[in-house]
Amino acid sequence: MYFVGITFLMMVVVLGVFIGLLFLVTNFELLSPEREGHLFPLYFILFLSLVIGATLAFFVGKRILQPIGDLRQAMSNVAKGDFTIQLQENQSLEDVEELYHAFNVMVEELNSIETLRNDFVSTISHEFKTPIATIKGYVQLLQNEQLTAEERQVYLERMLDGTHQLTYLTDNILKLSKLENQGRGLDFQAFRLDEQIREVILFLQPKWEQRHLILDLDLPRTIYNGNEEFLYQVWLNLMDNAIKYSHEDGNIHIHLTQKEQGVVVTISDEGIGMSEEVTNRIFDKFYQSDTSRKQKGNGLGLALAKQIIELHQGTIEVNSSPDKGSQFKLFLPNIPKNS
Incomplete structure (x- = not known):
């Protein structure tokens, strides 16, 4: 619209100029062969036309076509796999500035996706290759x-x-894919949250008994409206990690508190803990602090847990220090049935 408006205005100005010149030529008989220099007005009109045309062409080329050319070149680079290119967003035309901003955001997203894809391929190839x-x-x-x-x-x-390791990896990838595609269309039903956590503890009993761990439980009767299948996976991942990274004869604390806004679950251990760098990245897909792969895992469990909690409109926080253990605090708000 900006370009159309400028073009229309220029055409009106040119039309006005030519009408004025035509009026002068007609009334004063400037093109009469009997007058000396009678062709001068014609030359002036031709010169003025060239100046106006050149000005309009320069304006269109500089303000309209050049940004489009720059965008075309940048898109060509992106098509070749260059996701680092960025366009200067400080432009005189608002539409061009918005277009450049959208392009930069797109390239940043593509760069993130490409990085994730590379990490995914390298991690999955390693995880599958070993077993x-x-x-x-x-x-x-x-x-x-x-x-x-x-x-x-x-x-x-x-x-x-x-084969169990391959199955575990495949199941987690499928669950993450299912969550990402399903979005917030989860089926929520009322169930005993405290009983579900006890079931997970019993399921993991061989693991924590083998390490002679002591469990401190505070699980009052709690009815919660959520997706029972996916929440089971949350407790399974968090408790399995607490057992895995606890010291022999250590303690694990599992507390459930019901509040007016929802329920709070804390799972804490007294194990090896994590540094601040690891704490900031543990919910990233495929991230593993133990790069040597001495501990079994594939870096998907906590990413899956976080996504499930967020689909319940809740939050998950972690507080950890090296050699002092880790504490995971989850908040699940009260959600109306089948929301």
């Missing part, structure tokens, strides 16, 4: 006919562990 290589190695060992029954049983159990 697959393990299973392959034990399959080759089982081909040895001189193995004892005990050795065969050990190898089979280790192969089973590898």
Whole structure:
């Protein structure tokens, strides 16, 4: 509209100028062959037309077409895989400034997606490669006919562990994908939240008994309206981490408090804790502070838990210090049924 308005205004001005010149030529007979220099007005009109045309062309090229050309070049670079390019947003035309801003935001998002894709490919390839290589190695060992029954049983159990690791990774990826596609269309139903947490504790009993951990529980009867299937996954991930990173003979505290606005669940341990850098990134997909992979995991559990809590319009916070343990505090607001 800005360009159209300027063009229309220029045409009106040019029309006015030519009408005025035509009026002068007609009334004063400036183009009469009998008058000396009678062609001068014609030359003046031609010169004025060239000046106006050149001015309009320069304006259109500088203010309208050049920004479009810059955008075309930038988009060509993005098409070639350059997601670092940014356009100068400080432009004289508001529409061009908004267009450049939208382009810069788009490139930043594409750059984030590309980074996530690269991390995803490298992490997934590593996570799948390790158990697959393990299973392959034990399959080759089982081909040895001189193995004892005990050795065969050990190898089979280790192969089973590898398949469990692959299944766990695949399940978490599918659950994350399901959450991202499903959005806020979760089915909320009323259920006993305290009983659900107890079920998870019983399910993980072999793990915490093996490490001789002491559980401090405070789980009063609590009815909550939420998605029972996904919330079970939250408690499973958080408690499994608390067990995994606790010291032998340590303590784990699990408290449930019902408030007017909702419920608060705190899960804390006295284990190895985390640095501030790790604390700031633990909810990122595929992030693992233990790069050596000594601890089992794939960096998806906490990202999944955070997304589930947010789909319940809640919050999850972590407070941790190295060698002092970690505390996860979750708030789940009261949500109307089937909201």
